[in-house]
Amino acid sequence: MARALVVRARATGRRADTGPAPTPRAVSHVVVLVKPEVMTAGSAADALAEAVRVLGQGDAGVLRAAVMPAGDFLGRGYLLLHYPRLHRVAADGPEALSSGAREELGALLAASGTGGAVGAYEAMTREADLSPAALDERCRAAGIRKLGSGSYASVTELNGRPATVLNGFLPSLAAGYTGPGALVGLLECHSHREIDALRGELLGPLHPFHAPPASLRGALGALAREHGTGLSEGRNAVHLSAGHLEGMFQAWRYFAAPDGEGVGSTAFGRSLAERGVSPAAVAALAADHNLAEDSGETVSPHGATENLPRAAVLDRVLRWAATGKGLGT
Structure with missing residues (x-):
């Protein structure tokens, strides 16, 4: 299956897909994204097949698979929609942060004395010869501090002056989808296991070379070594939906929507x-905009439901829908 999809995608320059599958009645319905750093000319078929193998051994069945050119994935907006908050914070800076992330940033700014923060794309305009790779390297060398869901900060420098940059790795991450011949693999999966177990035990640590061999990142890291491919925390081979909300939207965008189906x-x-949640309320959660809680604090809907049990996420969304705050109800 993997080899046939890769061959077809390369031959046509378009998406190749195994076709529709029944909607599962499982605890977890998620998507695994096999990234372009391992979906190269020499290793794409092996990488996709290895991901399917590890998923099967971890009690996660593959319902449907697709392969598409990485440039098409980027150009169609899939990458932006896959990581909506990462992109929004990189583009809009502090204005895009949730309440908790703003508090974390305030503490960091006070400790660092940098005075303010800029998003990654604003940072790129502050230094004429700064490349995405150089900004990524600079931020990682300085350290990346998590402020909240999809929100990270590095105290580094721009034009020789101290600066706090938000999501400084994002331009480099996006550039990784522009390499010639690179592909993206998409696997629609289901499992009786909860998402926190899938991510904690099956996905593996962020750096593939530090991940257990039986994990997705460990297995793909070993394959990358065989092909002489360098991986890192940023180029980490694979992503698995971080929560039931994220998994729902990813399964819809990559598989159901192209078939003309709704969320x-x-x-x-x-x-x-x-449970009576309207389509408008569900759609309002897709872009992961800040959502006001009863306390007045704002949260990332996707981040607030990361790794939570399915029942807990259902209860959280039902409460949001009942209040109608920002959900278009």
């Missing part, structure tokens, strides 16, 4: 519909 055709979307 309600996904497993979690169906559960929300059965």
